[in-house]
Amino acid sequence: MATLGLIEYGDATAEVRAVYDDIMATRKTDWINNFWKALAHDPATLRRTWQSIKEIMAPGALDPLVKEMLYVAVSVTNQCHYCIASHTASAQQKGMTDAMFKELMAVVGMANETNKMVTGYQVEIDEKFKAGR
Amino acid sequence: MATLGLIEYGDATAEVRAVYDDIMATRKTDWINNFWKALAHDPATLRRTWQSIKEIMAPGALDPLVKEMLYVAVSVTNQCHYCIASHTASAQQKGMTDAMFKELMAVVGMANETNKMVTGYQVEIDEKFKAGR
Amino acid sequence: MATLGLIEYGDATAEVRAVYDDIMATRKTDWINNFWKALAHDPATLRRTWQSIKEIMAPGALDPLVKEMLYVAVSVTNQCHYCIASHTASAQQKGMTDAMFKELMAVVGMANETNKMVTGYQVEIDEKFKAGR
Amino acid sequence: MATLGLIEYGDATAEVRAVYDDIMATRKTDWINNFWKALAHDPATLRRTWQSIKEIMAPGALDPLVKEMLYVAVSVTNQCHYCIASHTASAQQKGMTDAMFKELMAVVGMANETNKMVTGYQVEIDEKFKAGR
């Protein structure tokens, strides 16, 4: 169970409800997932985190679906089970097909493999990759 | 310096050269980066790893540029400096603009933040996210 | 279930009981948590680990509550669920309020975010930070 | 070198300078460390990240020095060299003595050890630790 418990909409303060309402409006859904209900014990962090995510995950130079898949890639690498479950669901809702999911997993797996082999062999960065600006 | 050193094209066996040639042909480039030169001490692993990467990073349900950005997301999460340098360069070569890179970093940063907050608050997976098939 | 199972006080050897007794006396409690019961299969490691923790977590230049919160910060970053549950409980027992817990989570989340952004942007260490002694 | 390079104060836009000015005023210093100069390529992220850190690291239920040490604990666990260097310096500036640093390192080391042993022995969470609210 969440350390401080979960705050349901009916029990939330006006400040928390305002965030919940914005989450539901932005995501075009009528429910709030547990992460926000756990964070609602700390309204300042709830608001800051939601504002940041809303801004970052909005369409921009990258497609929102690509952003969700990046989120899954990070969550898998961190072995965060909640995050994998929730962001895989979000990605599917935004159009990730099974074929896309399978390729996503293959890339994430391979990246984790070669990351470690590179480091284990103590490979130095090529001059070409160091260029910078 | 790499643990076993680097094997340059001129010093490579025919088996290793064949892999180097395929890497250069596939990537339309005339050089080999250090990772492969370090791995060349183990020709079986060199071949297997290259074949896997070639297959996985090819166009499919996901765009090759998206795959490179996923690779960067994993490498940043793993704090693998070589991998960040090399795959950022690859992503740029495949068309990643500065605007895309900045959004990529913002998503990766935020994902790492919320991954830990979710876990720290001990949030349970929502029933909706557990559905599966 | 724990790989080798758990050893209860009643089934423990005198050597293991001595460690259990010291844990309970030091922590002013009358029970032993599962970690120690799992480790009890390896009495030398049980003793060594308990001695080290007892020494390290004792009051010193840092307050024991601060040490518990550091333990939670590491456990969250490692995504170790058992460790988060047990050390959050220990911290609460040593006086961590909900307000302190919320700030702890906010700091840990933010640190994980900026850690990855720093690395992803490939930021070099400032000369000022390199000084050392 | 940082992927997009570093933006010095003299080359910064008014928007970026405003953040730089606030960083220097808040920290009572006359220089800006590389992290911010790298992030300045993305003014929205620069502002959001600074605002979040400023809010989170301010005095609250936890002392600012404790917060810095938590930051170091996370950074060490993530093996983020830049972050360790910069936050160790910040902690020292806020009053961390060598004795405190040594205890910090001992706790972080021990936490990382027991985190892994707990998981490796597959220890289940004690009922007492599951209680929640």
Add this chain to the structure above:
Amino acid sequence: MATLGLIEYGDATAEVRAVYDDIMATRKTDWINNFWKALAHDPATLRRTWQSIKEIMAPGALDPLVKEMLYVAVSVTNQCHYCIASHTASAQQKGMTDAMFKELMAVVGMANETNKMVTGYQVEIDEKFKAGR
């Protein structure tokens, strides 16, 4: 539940069954564990992953039991519960005694501790260790 569900032998295509058959023949067992059943949704990845593991885990310069214990060491460090459970079982089947398991855990725990202390103290690599080839 696995994201895409599990594919049982009876429901598998001929291509997948061929891999399942080879897994059972190689491991001298009559069942398939969940990892392969989850991966079976992506037959190309299933085949590639199995071929790689079969090749890598075969006897060579290192004993198969040593390889299994290395697998456990990595899985514990990554906090991958499934991997710890399955590879601990495999190691036991290949002859890992309880005494060996306990030493394995002690080494893995200690390595994780000193890894972090080394990094936290910002220790530079000794010239002797840099030699390479």
Add this chain to the structure above:
Amino acid sequence: MATLGLIEYGDATAEVRAVYDDIMATRKTDWINNFWKALAHDPATLRRTWQSIKEIMAPGALDPLVKEMLYVAVSVTNQCHYCIASHTASAQQKGMTDAMFKELMAVVGMANETNKMVTGYQVEIDEKFKAGR
């Protein structure tokens, strides 16, 4: 440079010298690597860490070379550069051939890949693997 600097033998207290002497005698060498010189600022931690390592890395149910390779596997997974450099050297000194090193890297790479794929596919632990004792 190490945060608190390095303490050379000539500058060390009798307490630290005793540990240095034991390290050199145990390892049959005439020099001390930087990790210990950094830790020497905290003599209690220096002694505790050395005693633990000496005890854990001694011959037992596992061969000392196997233990060194486990140490490398953990260090690679943690991306700890110092640790990889120093323990690869130690393993070589204890008899690790290039062929063994290459297989070690292949196993560590593959383990990191499948660890993430297992988690990403959200695979549940098989009943058979849960048995325990």
